[in-house]
Amino acid sequence: MSADNIKSSWVVAYASVIGNGHVLMNLPCQDSCAHKKINETWGVAVVADGAGSAAKSEVGSDFVARNMAHCLQEVVERRGWPTAADLPDEQDWRREALKVLQIVRQRLEQFATAKEYKIPDLACTLLAVLYSPFGILTAHIGDGRAAYSLEPGKWEALIQPFRGNEVNETVFVTSNIWTTEGVDIYIKTGIVKEKIRAFALLSDGCENGSFEVNVWDEENQKYHDPNRPYGKFFEPNLKGMLQLSKEQKSQKEIYSIWAGFLKDGSKQFKHETDDKTMIFAVLLP
Amino acid sequence: MSYFHGETPDNYEQKCLCTLVLDTSGSMSGSAINELNRGLQEFYAAIEEDLIAANRLEVSIITFGSSIKTILDPSLIDNFDMPNLSVSGTTRLVDAVRESIRKTEQRKQWYKETGQPYYRPIIVLITDGEPDRDQDVNGLSTEVQEAVDSKKFTFWGLGVKGFNKHILDTVCPNSAPGIPLSGYKFAEFFKWLSNSIGIITKSKEGESIELPPVSDWAQMKF
Numbered sequence: 001m002s003a004d005n006i007k008s009s010w011v012v013a014y015a016s017v018i019g020n021g022h023v024l025m026n027l028p029c030q031d032s033c034a035h036k037k038i039n040e041t042w043g044v045a046v047v048a049d050g051a052g053s054a055a056k057s058e059v060g061s062d063f064v065a066r067n068m069a070h071c072l073q074e075v076v077e078r079r080g081w082p083t084a085a086d087l088p089d090e091q092d093w094r095r096e097a098l099k100v101l102q103i104v105r106q107r108l109e110q111f112a113t114a115k116e117y118k119i120p121d122l123a124c125t126l127l128a129v130l131y132s133p134f135g136i137l138t139a140h141i142g143d144g145r146a147a148y149s150l151e152p153g154k155w156e157a158l159i160q161p162f163r164g165n166e167v168n169e170t171v172f173v174t175s176n177i178w179t180t181e182g183v184d185i186y187i188k189t190g191i192v193k194e195k196i197r198a199f200a201l202l203s204d205g206c207e208n209g210s211f212e213v214n215v216w217d218e219e220n221q222k223y224h225d226p227n228r229p230y231g232k233f234f235e236p237n238l239k240g241m242l243q244l245s246k247e248q249k250s251q252k253e254i255y256s257i258w259a260g261f262l263k264d265g266s267k268q269f270k271h272e273t274d275d276k277t278m279i280f281a282v283l284l285p
Numbered sequence: 286m287s288y289f290h291g292e293t294p295d296n297y298e299q300k301c302l303c304t305l306v307l308d309t310s311g312s313m314s315g316s317a318i319n320e321l322n323r324g325l326q327e328f329y330a331a332i333e334e335d336l337i338a339a340n341r342l343e344v345s346i347i348t349f350g351s352s353i354k355t356i357l358d359p360s361l362i363d364n365f366d367m368p369n370l371s372v373s374g375t376t377r378l379v380d381a382v383r384e385s386i387r388k389t390e391q392r393k394q395w396y397k398e399t400g401q402p403y404y405r406p407i408i409v410l411i412t413d414g415e416p417d418r419d420q421d422v423n424g425l426s427t428e429v430q431e432a433v434d435s436k437k438f439t440f441w442g443l444g445v446k447g448f449n450k451h452i453l454d455t456v457c458p459n460s461a462p463g464i465p466l467s468g469y470k471f472a473e474f475f476k477w478l479s480n481s482i483g484i485i486t487k488s489k490e491g492e493s494i495e496l497p498p499v500s501d502w503a504q505m506k507f
Contacts (some may be wrong), residue, residue, distance in 0.1 A: 222400035
């Protein structure tokens with residue numbers, strides 16, 4: 001994770017905590033996250049969820065999260081985008097994001113070679129955003145969830161996670177997706193050009209505790225995944241974030257409080273077996 | 286002071302089917318069946334204690350001796366009491382595994398029809414003996430291998446003292462050969478199984494789910 005020294009109009013909490021199942025099985029926390037305040041306007045946030053089936057996925061997720069954050073920072077420093085009018089269009093952003101993702105993937109391959117890892121052993125998903133008070137740019141591979149809010153009480157999904165036929169199937173940065181067709185299907189990018197008041201990125205270990213992802217559809221008489229951020233989760237927690245800022249908590253204190261919340265702050269989080277990561281950012285009023 | 290008071294949404298738990306195909310032939314009498322029953326009770330207790338697993342795991346039990354019996358159709362832990370098994374008869378192993386494959390497919394179809402997300406089902410075969418002579422072990426071997434290759438289910442075979450390693454390995458897929466149980470450490474095995482189900486891991490498209498490391502219930506490490 002990264003240090004945050006630049007003055008910013010956002011309060012940001014981020015943490016990755018190990019799931020109960022990983023503790024029981026003596027596995028490491030395979031989630032990683034990174035956050036950087038780039039300048040007074042822009043910040044970058046990244047969540048990477050290591051594949052349980054990969055031998056060194058905690059190394060892969062850490063590498064990918066840190067490198068993605070670094071590369072996205074360079075994009076902002078090069079392109080600037082100081083105002084809403086300067087934001088790129090979707091195609092322009094997709095080109096930038098794909099370039100960055102390819103660089104990160106190449107660096108991962110070099111890292112694997114240098115450290116004598118097999119590339120599939122470093123498998124992880126990736127969910128990254130560049131954010132500013134007037135817009136948010138997303139890039140993601142695999143699962144996880146993301147939410148944003150434009151006005152009090154209203155939360156929308158920022159991405160659509162990729163899932164295979166089974167719950168435990170997804171694609172990873174290391175998957176064989178770097179073909180023309182694969183890039184179109186599996187690498188997703190997007191932009192919201194609005195005044196954002198808050199957003200959240202999370203690994204799938206947090207989704208049952210913060211999103212509606214498996215609910216009964218009365219009309220069609222079956223279960224479905226509405227991918228709906230749960231307002232009753234995010235709105236009260238947004239107030240908690242503002243309170244932390246009001247009390248002038250340091251980033252270290254915020255990390256500690258947030259990690260404690262993700263560990264066992266709700267019944268769902270307490271009993272969750274998977275690792276849990278959430279980055280929650282709130283624009284100060 | 287607590288800063289975060291957000292509520293938790295009501296999500297139905299994703300489903301994970303685990304079918305236990307258990308040898309209750311005559312040769313399992315005595316310590317073997319007693320310890321298996323004790324292990325099953327501990328499995329039940331471990332799942333019951335785990336809020337997520339209790340809502341996620343559907344257990345099904347098929348036993349085999351001279352006849353194939355579905356002792357338990359897929360059920361969440363709150364909806365059944367773990368049965369106490371008794372032994373009798375010969376070893377219709379192949380017929381029992383085939384029945385478990387049929388029922389697994391049936392359940393998956395139901396998950397799909399009702400829109401319920403599901404993990405790859407797990408079939409666990411536990412046996413101590415040799416199948417009856419009329420049992421088509423090679424035919425079953427092909428069926429299991431093809432099904433595992435096409436990601437229909439994960440298959441684990443556990444051999445209890447006196448089992449035929451060659452036959453168990455033939456039935457099991459190449460990626461997960463039969464595991465010899467150390468003594469009658471069923472309790473340790475079921476503890477491992479309940480933990481494993483708790484952390485069923487992500488798998489890449491086209492890649493099989495890897496077995497978490499086994500501990501002291503297996504006779505050899507791999």
